[in-house]
Amino acid sequence: MLMKREQLAVYFIAGTPNCKRSIEETLQAAIDGGITMFQFREKGKDALAGSAKKEQAVRLQALCREANIPFIVNDDIELAVEIGADGVHIGQEDEAASSVRGKINGGIVGVSVHTMDEAKKAIADGADYVGTGPIYQTGTKTDTGPVAGTALIKTMRAQNLTIPIVGIGGITIDNAAPVIAAGADGVSVISTISLADDVKQAAVELKAAVEGSN
Ligand SMILES: Cc1ncsc1CCOP(=O)(O)O
C-alpha cells in the first residue's frame, strides 16, 4: 500500500492490554473520531498470542479496511504477511527494514529511530516513515529510552531529510502541536485515545490539535 505522509496525522496504536473496553469498540470509536492510521501492537501482560492474536488482528483489519485507513502490525512480520496487513512497524531490535520490505510486497514499513544514524539507516533501507520518541514522559511503554523531546525531529528537518516522521510518547491533545511545529507529519498515541472516557471525542480533539498546527 503506497503511503501518503498525511496518513500519519493521527496514528492510533493499541493492543488489547491498552484498552478499557473491547479493542473493537475502541478502534471503531477512534475511527469515527477521524484517526488516519492504526497499528495493532499486542504487547505486555495478558497480550494475546498465536491464533487468538491472529483472529483479533483479522477483526481489527476489517474495521480499518471498512474505513479505508491503513492497518499496521507492530513487530510481528509473519502475522502481517499471513493476513495481508497494509504494513509493519519495526524497532531497532527487529529485522532490518530492507529485508522486511522484501516480505511484505509493497506494504508500508515503519521504523522506530532514536538517533540520526538510525534515521539515515532507515531511509537507506527504504522505510516509508520513521517513528521517534518518546517525545514526552510516558507510562505506557516501560522500556523506552530517555525522554527525547522534539530535538531529533528538528535536526532531521534541518538536514533536509524529508522522510515522513511521526512523533510518539506521552502525546496528548494539549502537547501535540509542538510535535507538528517541530516538523513531524503526525502524532502517534496509545493512551490519549485508548484510555479516554469518550474515545471518539479524544480522536476528534487530537485531530483538531494536529490540523490546527499545520
Ligand atoms: C510504543 C511507544 N514507543 C515510544 S513511547 C511508546 C508508548 C506510547 O504510548 P502513549 O501514547 O500512551 O504515551
Ligand SMILES: C=C1C=NC(C)=NC1=N
Ligand atoms: C515504537 C514505536 C514508534 N513509533 C511508532 C509509529 N510505533 C511504534 N510502535
Ligand SMILES: [Mg+2]
Ligand atoms: Mg519491536
